[in-house]
Amino acid sequence: MFDRQMPGYYALERNVQAIADQCDVASTIDVVTDDEAGNVHKLDLDWFLQVTSRTDPNLLERRRVRVKVEMRQIKGRWKITAMEPVSILEPLRVR
Numbered sequence: 001m002f003d004r005q006m007p008g009y010y011a012l013e014r015n016v017q018a019i020a021d022q023c024d025v026a027s028t029i030d031v032v033t034d035d036e037a038g039n040v041h042k043l044d045l046d047w048f049l050q051v052t053s054r055t056d057p058n059l060l061e062r063r064r065v066r067v068k069v070e071m072r073q074i075k076g077r078w079k080i081t082a083m084e085p086v087s088i089l090e091p092l093r094v095r
Helices: 009-022
Strands: 023-037 040-053 060-074 077-084
Touching: 009 023
Parallel strands: none
Antiparallel strands: 023 040, 040 060, 060 077
């Protein structure tokens, strides 16, 4: 779950909604490192994402990106408070 106070949260929310509406998605995330200090986890992720258009199955993108994520416990729940790059979750790019 993303923290709504995270910078760029609403743009990220729109992008995720666009992908979910337009595409079939396959995703694999491997945690490379997880550094914990207090109530903060800083994760280095190897993230593979494949998005395939529902209207044209020949239109697909495979994205593999190292993503940095920061998570904090807020009111007893773990939330993502920072993520870079967020471009992995951009809608399918039509060329």
